[in-house]
């Protein structure tokens with residue numbers, strides 16, 4: 543095999559590399575978008591659904607705090623800070639339990 547190196551070979555290679563870099567960047571962007579879409583779909587799928595049985599949760603006002611309650615299994619979901627709100631600060635047991643989940 544004879545190597546027929548054209549004068550424009552280096553230039554072609556340069557543009558080919560640029561093309562590859564551009565495609566890589568595009569693929570990265572698509573991947574990020576897919577990730578965002580996946581997160582969005584996950585949220586749609588799980589929002590206000592029971593973590594145990596998948597039933598739709600219903601808001602219930604409990605001691606002035608709106609919590610999500612599952613009509614099927616009776617499970618309760620508390621948003622961040624709601625357990626503290628319900629327990630108050632005088633309850634040493636709950637705050638010690640909460641200490642377990644601090645990160």
Ligand SMILES: [Zn+2]
Nearest residue numbers: 592595612615
């Ligand atoms: Zn449930």
